[in-house]
Amino acid sequence: MQALQNKICSEGKVLSAEVLKVDSFLNHQMDPALMQDIGREFAKRFVDEGITKIVTIESSGIAPAIMTGLELGVSVVFARKRKSLTLQNNLYISQVHSFTKQETNDISISKEYLQATDRVLIIDDFLANGQAALGLLDVVKQSGATAVGIGILIEKSFQSGRTLLEQTGVRIESLARVASLEDGTVTFLETVTAGGAQS
Amino acid sequence: MQALQNKICSEGKVLSAEVLKVDSFLNHQMDPALMQDIGREFAKRFVDEGITKIVTIESSGIAPAIMTGLELGVSVVFARKRKSLTLQNNLYISQVHSFTKQETNDISISKEYLQATDRVLIIDDFLANGQAALGLLDVVKQSGATAVGIGILIEKSFQSGRTLLEQTGVRIESLARVASLEDGTVTFLETVTAGGAQS
Numbered sequence: 001m002q003a004l005q006n007k008i009c010s011e012g013k014v015l016s017a018e019v020l021k022v023d024s025f026l027n028h029q030m031d032p033a034l035m036q037d038i039g040r041e042f043a044k045r046f047v048d049e050g051i052t053k054i055v056t057i058e059s060s061g062i063a064p065a066i067m068t069g070l071e072l073g074v075s076v077v078f079a080r081k082r083k084s085l086t087l088q089n090n091l092y093i094s095q096v097h098s099f100t101k102q103e104t105n106d107i108s109i110s111k112e113y114l115q116a117t118d119r120v121l122i123i124d125d126f127l128a129n130g131q132a133a134l135g136l137l138d139v140v141k142q143s144g145a146t147a148v149g150i151g152i153l154i155e156k157s158f159q160s161g162r163t164l165l166e167q168t169g170v171r172i173e174s175l176a177r178v179a180s181l182e183d184g185t186v187t188f189l190e191t192v193t194a195g196g197a198q199s
Numbered sequence: 200m201q202a203l204q205n206k207i208c209s210e211g212k213v214l215s216a217e218v219l220k221v222d223s224f225l226n227h228q229m230d231p232a233l234m235q236d237i238g239r240e241f242a243k244r245f246v247d248e249g250i251t252k253i254v255t256i257e258s259s260g261i262a263p264a265i266m267t268g269l270e271l272g273v274s275v276v277f278a279r280k281r282k283s284l285t286l287q288n289n290l291y292i293s294q295v296h297s298f299t300k301q302e303t304n305d306i307s308i309s310k311e312y313l314q315a316t317d318r319v320l321i322i323d324d325f326l327a328n329g330q331a332a333l334g335l336l337d338v339v340k341q342s343g344a345t346a347v348g349i350g351i352l353i354e355k356s357f358q359s360g361r362t363l364l365e366q367t368g369v370r371i372e373s374l375a376r377v378a379s380l381e382d383g384t385v386t387f388l389e390t391v392t393a394g395g396a397q398s
Contacts, residue, residue, distance in 0.1 A: 062258060
């Protein structure tokens, strides 16, 4: 998606060969018009999948997810993140390890808001090691609902997440695929033509 | 705001005389179309205030704030909530005590995203004891920016927050003002006429 790639190029900060910081438009300050464009793009890509619900994770997934939900006309549920949850009967719970923060969190969704008949689109901001998306897939699976797609804003294609997710067979759409952050420069996987035909 | 009051009446769960749970459309599952209506309502009420930035707090404030930002054409910053932050030079930090959870969190906003020239609209989901809104006001004040308004979705008018906030002199707009939750029933402060003329 051209607009997102442009924003990453103009405002993203490459902190290391593995860390891209996009606090100015996604992870702390948010650009509402860009989030609306992203919602429209996800809706366009997934419109034929019969989606009935969007699932994301707090906090940075919420803005793109709510815009996608608005376009598709479906509700959005955000999974809560907690250090650890005592077993609760009314929650679907999965564990998510963050390699960046070196900590494991429980993520949870109330059983009230996922039904076995739901066709779910998962939205998340980053795909790196894939742990958050796999946790969300696990939660959806526990409910008996069908995960029909995963929509990612920024994929770090040089990390293992994409491959891990592909093994689940669920369709993945990443709006910006970062091939490398070497030498302080963001290189995208697909070369975008002037007309924006690709990616 | 009629649509929000209707939603509270049809889906809100009164857990006690002090607790109203709205997990089905705001605090866990979110209704994107209602969030858009809320964003439009806040935009209408604050359009003449020359707002340059919206500030909210993770996680439930994000959806209504991003929709308001979209309508007003300004960026949104969400304050992060943490158990405690070691002093960091690049953050404005304030402490917020939650009476419900009986815990105190630090909330923070990066100095990069609030300027002394900003005219800020604060958006939050609930107003109860006012501690979150006062914390956000404190953060805005530290930056030298001007807080020109506070937009609240659901105000529990029988608690102390409204009075505390009014003492700051900042304009407050609450879309639904709950007078009482006694006897398991939600009673609003203003009686809404059939035509929706009030509130």
